[in-house]
Amino acid sequence: MPDTYTSVPNAVPTAVLDAIHRAVGDKGFVVDEREMEPHVVEWRDNYRGRAAAVVRPASTEEVAAVVRICAEAGVPIVPQGGMTGLVGAGIPHEHGGEIVLSLRRMNRILEVNPTAYTMTVEAGAVLKTIQDEAAAHDRLFPLSLAAEGSCTIGGNLSTNAGGVQVLHYGNARSLVLGLEAVLPDGRVWNGLRALKKDNTGYDLKHLFMGAEGTLGVITKAVLKLFPRPKDVATAWLAVRNPAAAVELLSRAHAASEDNVTSCELMGRLGIDLVLSHIPGSVDPLAERHDWYVLLEWSSTRPAPAHGGGMLAKMEAFLGDAMEAGLVFDAVLAQSSAQAQAFWKIRESHSEAQKLEGPSIKHDISVPVHRIPEFVDQGIAAMKAVMPDLRPVPFGHVGDGNLHFNAQSPTGMDKAAFYARRDDINHAVHDLVRSFGGSISAEHGIGRFKLEELERYRGPVELDAMRAIKRALDPRNIMNPGKVVRV
Incomplete structure (x- = not known):
């Protein structure tokens, strides 16, 4: 269908910018191009946009005031969190007719209730800060991903972030009890209810989680906390193949008494x-x-003082796995520092790919038991398009989510490689569809996968999404040109 957002909007009127400036004050209003630069460039430099201003409100009331001003004038808004996204959802378009609404100043932790296992936070709170605050109260907030030192919880919820512990705790959608959000007309919806059971009609919070700022602006959240683990065992394993990894995971659930928190698969090239x-x-x-x-x-439960616990159970389990031929070699972390070193290798895959050169990302999911055949067929499908590309599959085998990436052939420049991007994407995504999978497991749609979504989702589903978008945002001012075209 035609993209109704391809025409360049009018320049944002000076009167509108002045009104926004008054609403947020000097600290919340940026128009200097050098100061705006970090807010208009994607970290991988795949998208570089322009903005009429970067607005940094300090409260929900200021967010609401800015949105009301923009709604009345028809000025598009690009909500923005920690700028760690991978699909261009938080980057303004190149025409410069939008304002960026950065939530970074709204970074307070408002309440921690260890008894109720809840924490209430503002949208700009950094994920690592939330994790550390939970730990200070002997609790766990389990959302964990490579960008946790800079990503914000508002962005995590807006993209329904996954991470490495989805297997045990669920994704971001599963970790929220309540939300506060500013609607596209500037009204504030207060859904900050710390209830595990609330069956009073539509559960509105799920509209905003995963919507990537296209239906409103998340401003606060009530998060679920969990008991903090006291006994952790971490192992780095060489396995026969992806089929062995899936079999290992299946056996691990029972052997650990259902205490598997992460299971990550990596290939040699990524290492x-x-x-x-x-x-x-x-x-x-x-x-x-x-x-x-x-x-x-x-x-x-704390590890027994006399020995045993998770480490002993895992060691016995891996011994059996080696005898069965599933595992070739293994090392169990003997300290938290050694475990962190293992995790650094896994979490540095994206950064290493960026430093190596151009790559094409595929954030896909298929049923867990079909991962082995997908890996074999997916590599063959990519190489049928470009024989010299370098496959870099890695990811969360425990929940079926693989980052099935293609690294450019050695020496090929970015333009030449990206000229084949559609062919490579379609080869992988056609296969994903044949497996009953998803072309975006945790990164979202943004700008990057907008056309892919239309290619792989049916008309009924797309029509329903457009109907929701039009109902909440009839003027199409909230992050237009992202997720779904109306």
């Missing part, structure tokens, strides 16, 4: 890129293998 580009990275095993698993079990 080599990390070792080449990330200082301080060390290969955990002496010999090279084709496939690896990072496995973590955890329990809220």
Whole structure:
């Protein structure tokens, strides 16, 4: 269908900018191009936009005031969190007729209730800060991903972030009890209810989570907390192949008494890129293998003083797995520092790929038991398009989500590689559809996958999404040209 957002909007009127400036004050209003630069460029430099202003409100009331001003004038708004997204959802378009609404100043933790296992936060709170605050109260907020030191909870919820512990705790959607959001007309919806059961009609919070700022602006959230693990076992394993990884996971659920918190699959090329580009990275095993698993079990019960606990259980489990031929070699972390070193390798894959050169990202999911055949067929499908590309599959085998990436052939420039991007994307995504999977498991749609969504979703589903968008945002001012075209 035609994109109704291709025409360049009118320049934002000076009167509108002046009104916004008055609403947020000098600290909340930026028009200097150098200061705006970090807000208009995607971290991988795939998108570089322009904005009439970067607005940084300090409260929900200021957000509402800005949205009302823009709604009355028909000025588009691009909500923005920590700028760690991978699909261009938080980047303004190139025409410069939008304002960026950054939530970073709204970064307070408003309440921690250890008894109720809840925390209330503003949208600009950094994920790592939330994790640390929970730990200070002997609690866990389990959302965990590579960008946790800079991503914000508002962005995490707006993209329904996943991460490495979805297997055990669920994704961002599962970690929220209540939300506050500013609607596209500037009204504030207060859904900050810390209730586990509330069956009073439509559950509105789920409209905003995963909507990437296209239906409104998340300003606050009531988060679920969990008991903090007291006994954690982490192992780096060389496995025979992806089929062995899936079988290992299946057995681990029972062997750990359902305490598997993470199970990450990695191929050798990804490890080599990390070792080449990330200082301080060390290969955990002496010999090279084709496939690896990072496995973590955890329990809220302290490890027995006389020994045993998770580490002993995992060691016995891995011994059996080696006898069965599933695992070639393994090393169990003997300290938290060693476990962190393992995790650094896994979490540095995206950064290492960026430093290596151009890559094409595929954030896909398929049923867990079909991962092995998908990996084989997916690599063959990509190489049928470009024989010399370098496949870099890695990700959350425990929940079926793989980052099935294609690294450019050695020496090929970005323009030449990206000229084949559609062909490579379609080869992978056609296969994903045939497996009954998803073309976006956790990163979202944004601008990057807008056309892909229309290609792989049916007309009924797309029509329903457009109807919701038009109902809440009839003037199409909230992050237009992202997720769904109206």
